[in-house]
Amino acid sequence: MNTQRWKFTVEYDGSPFYGWQRQDDVSPTIQGTIEDAIFGFCQQRITIHVAGRTDAGVHARGQVFHVDLPERDMTPFELHKAINAHLYPKRVSILSAEKVGDDFHARFSATNKLYTYRILRRSAPPALESKRLWHFRRDLDADAMREGAKYLLGTHDFTTFRDSECQAKSPVKTLDRLEIETIDLGHGATEFRIHAEAKSFLHHQVRNMVGTLTLVGDGKWKPDDMKTALEAKDRTKGGPTAPPEGLYLVRVDYP
Amino acid sequence: MNTQRWKFTVEYDGSPFYGWQRQDDVSPTIQGTIEDAIFGFCQQRITIHVAGRTDAGVHARGQVFHVDLPERDMTPFELHKAINAHLYPKRVSILSAEKVGDDFHARFSATNKLYTYRILRRSAPPALESKRLWHFRRDLDADAMREGAKYLLGTHDFTTFRDSECQAKSPVKTLDRLEIETIDLGHGATEFRIHAEAKSFLHHQVRNMVGTLTLVGDGKWKPDDMKTALEAKDRTKGGPTAPPEGLYLVRVDYP
Numbered sequence: 001m002n003t004q005r006w007k008f009t010v011e012y013d014g015s016p017f018y019g020w021q022r023q024d025d026v027s028p029t030i031q032g033t034i035e036d037a038i039f040g041f042c043q044q045r046i047t048i049h050v051a052g053r054t055d056a057g058v059h060a061r062g063q064v065f066h067v068d069l070p071e072r073d074m075t076p077f078e079l080h081k082a083i084n085a086h087l088y089p090k091r092v093s094i095l096s097a098e099k100v101g102d103d104f105h106a107r108f109s110a111t112n113k114l115y116t117y118r119i120l121r122r123s124a125p126p127a128l129e130s131k132r133l134w135h136f137r138r139d140l141d142a143d144a145m146r147e148g149a150k151y152l153l154g155t156h157d158f159t160t161f162r163d164s165e166c167q168a169k170s171p172v173k174t175l176d177r178l179e180i181e182t183i184d185l186g187h188g189a190t191e192f193r194i195h196a197e198a199k200s201f202l203h204h205q206v207r208n209m210v211g212t213l214t215l216v217g218d219g220k221w222k223p224d225d226m227k228t229a230l231e232a233k234d235r236t237k238g239g240p241t242a243p244p245e246g247l248y249l250v251r252v253d254y255p
Numbered sequence: 256m257n258t259q260r261w262k263f264t265v266e267y268d269g270s271p272f273y274g275w276q277r278q279d280d281v282s283p284t285i286q287g288t289i290e291d292a293i294f295g296f297c298q299q300r301i302t303i304h305v306a307g308r309t310d311a312g313v314h315a316r317g318q319v320f321h322v323d324l325p326e327r328d329m330t331p332f333e334l335h336k337a338i339n340a341h342l343y344p345k346r347v348s349i350l351s352a353e354k355v356g357d358d359f360h361a362r363f364s365a366t367n368k369l370y371t372y373r374i375l376r377r378s379a380p381p382a383l384e385s386k387r388l389w390h391f392r393r394d395l396d397a398d399a400m401r402e403g404a405k406y407l408l409g410t411h412d413f414t415t416f417r418d419s420e421c422q423a424k425s426p427v428k429t430l431d432r433l434e435i436e437t438i439d440l441g442h443g444a445t446e447f448r449i450h451a452e453a454k455s456f457l458h459h460q461v462r463n464m465v466g467t468l469t470l471v472g473d474g475k476w477k478p479d480d481m482k483t484a485l486e487a488k489d490r491t492k493g494g495p496t497a498p499p500e501g502l503y504l505v506r507v508d509y510p
Contacts (some may be wrong), residue, residue: 009442011382059383062441077378084379093382095442123332124339127266127348128314128387186317186506187264187350251441 003068006079007098007106010034010063013091015131015245019056020063030054030092034065037086042070051106051252052113052201057244059132062095064252066106104254112176112253115196117210118246122189133191134246140192140217142182147223148216149178149194151230152209158202159233161212163241166203171233173198178209204241212239258323261334262353262361262509263303265289265318268346270386270500274311275318285309285347289320292341297325306361306507307368307456312499314387317350319507321361359509367431367508370451372465373501377444388446389501395447395472397437402478403471404433404449406485407464413457414488416467418496421458426488428453433464450505459496467494 012030022031031048038046051064074082076097084094103109118133120126121140126133152161155174162171177197182190194213196206212229215221221239229237267285277286286303293301306319329337331352339349358364373388375381376395381388407416410429417426432452437445449468451461467484470476476494484492 011379013383061383081378088380089385091382091385093379095377095379095444122350123336124266124348124350125343127346128268128316130344130346132383189350 002071004071005066005068005100005102005104006076007064007066007100007104008080008083009095010060010065011093011095012060012063013131014054014057014059016091017056019058020050020053028090033087033090033092034083037083037090037092038067038069040086041083042072044070049106051110052249054247054249055204055244057131058247058249059245060249062251063249064106064110064254066100066104106252109254110199110252111255112197112199112251113201113249114177114251114253115201115206116248116250117192117194117196117206117242118248119192119194119210119214119242120189121192122185122187124187124189131245134243136192136214138218140190140214141219142180142190142192142217144219144223145192145213145217146180148213148221148226149180149209151224151227152178156230157233158205158230160229160235160238161205161208162202162235163204163208164235168200168202171202173200173202173205180213207242207244207247208235208238210246211242214242215239257326259326260321260323260355260357260359261331262319262321262355262359263335263338264350265315265320266348266350267315267318268386269309269312269314271346272311274313275305275308283345288342288345288347289338292338292345292347293322293324295341296338297327299325304361306365307504309502309504310459310499312386313502313504314500315504317506318504319361319365319509321355321359361507364509365454365507366510367452367454367506368456368504369432369506369508370456370461371503371505372447372449372451372461372497373503374447374449374465374469374497375444376447377440377442379442379444386500389498391447391469393473395445395469396474397435397445397447397472399474399478400447400468400472401435403468403476403481404435404464406479406482407433411485412488413460413485415484415490415493416460416463417457417490418459418463419490423455423457426457428455428457428460435468462497462499462502463490463493465497465501469497470494 080097335352436448
């Protein structure tokens with residue numbers, strides 16, 4: 001049977017899922033939910049291939065996956081609507097579909113990824129965005145965090161910010177952007193949005209960088225302690241792992 | 256017993272509540288939830304007074320209420336934290352507390368209110384913000400909506416945009432701002448934020464104005480049909496009521 005490779009962009013709320021990857025012993029996962037919807041659409045069990053797996057609780061505004069589907073006479077718009085009909089109301093939503101060549105691979109063809117980490121800095125718990133950001137009660141010095149973040153830009157051995165279960169062959173990555181945006185919400189509240197871009201990241205790298213930056217924002221560390229931690233190449237010299245609910249995979253870029 | 260009048264600013268997710276107002280036959284309501292928390296805090300049943308009641312499903316980022324509490328030696332920060340401890344995790348969160356004089360009234364002292372209505376214009380259902388905005392599948396022409404909105408600015412008889420159960424004495428209101436902001440979300444999606452400001456509004460006025468503006472955006476009406484509808488002073492000549500989940504009371508101003 002002839003197949004056509006498709007690229008899909010997808011949004012999801014990570015909070016009700018055990019992460020992206022389909023697993024035998026836990027359910028639901030995002031991959032399993034989408035593969036079930038594709039089965040509902042074409043009555044075939046087909047494996048999908050993702051740009052970057054996300055952990056339990058992590059959200060996506062623009063995750064990408066590819067899949068080879070049996071050839072059909074459908075426009076991209078019709079196809080994304082048909083699969084969404086099988087996803088609703090599962091908190092996973094296909095934003096767009098695109099025909100690609102057989103040499104396209106969601107993970108290996110990606111040239112850049114943007115993650116954004118959201119922190120709500122205020123005393124009051126979030127009423128409208130619970131499980132959508134990290135609620136941080138103490139003050140954070142944004143300028144100190146910006147100064148600390150600079151030490152992580154560029155090509156480094158990121159072992160200090162790497163999860164012990166990370167399966168990447170090399171701990172060396174190139175971080176192209178680590179920017180701290182602040183939004184004044186009034187009543188003494190601030191939303192922090194930390195934007196991180198790279199071709200690829202180590203497991204937990206963004207959450208470990210963010211957790212460590214909050215030590216600087218909180219005054220427990222000086223900005224140049226980030227440099228010392230990075231150079232130690234030792235996970236135990238880094239700060240805590242920020243919780244998953246603040247993290248969003250926003251965009252994956254291709255040539 | 257001596258009392259002190261307090262002004263509170265509060266955020267809430269309207270989706271799990273039967274609106275603001277405490278009622279005998281339905282529960283939970285936002286007012287009931289807050290009055291229960293105040294009871295938990297000081298063991299007294301005390302009525303709170305709101306700036307503007309909101310309907311079931313409508314959210315607030317900055318609702319205001321006042322209440323007379325028994326005098327205690329507490330700072331505003333301590334007080335808002337103490338009441339939040341009794342609210343958690345009920346999707347209602349006190350943002351700030353402030354001591355005010357006995358002549359302050361959350362509703363009658365207000366000089367301006369800002370409501371924002373959020374529309375997600377795209378085919379794909381919202382995965383991350385379900386019940387937080389109105390999902391609108393068809394195209395909307397923002398410029399046509401802006402042209403139509405201009406006819407509503409200023410002082411008018413707003414009977415066309417008034418709910419039949421509205422209890423206001425007069426249908427004449429002064430609309431100071433009706434602005435349509437658009438945010439490009441990529442993948443052919445746009446978020447519309449419609450900002451409406453006035454000293455006070457009729458019941459359902461914002462949702463009826465927004466619902467009618469979507470007729471213009473959708474091409475079913477011409478922009479100046481808004482003028483004809485307004486001048487008819489007849490609810491049946493207006494458009495549909497936009498659903499509650501897109502509406503936020505953002506801010507209430509005082510002298």
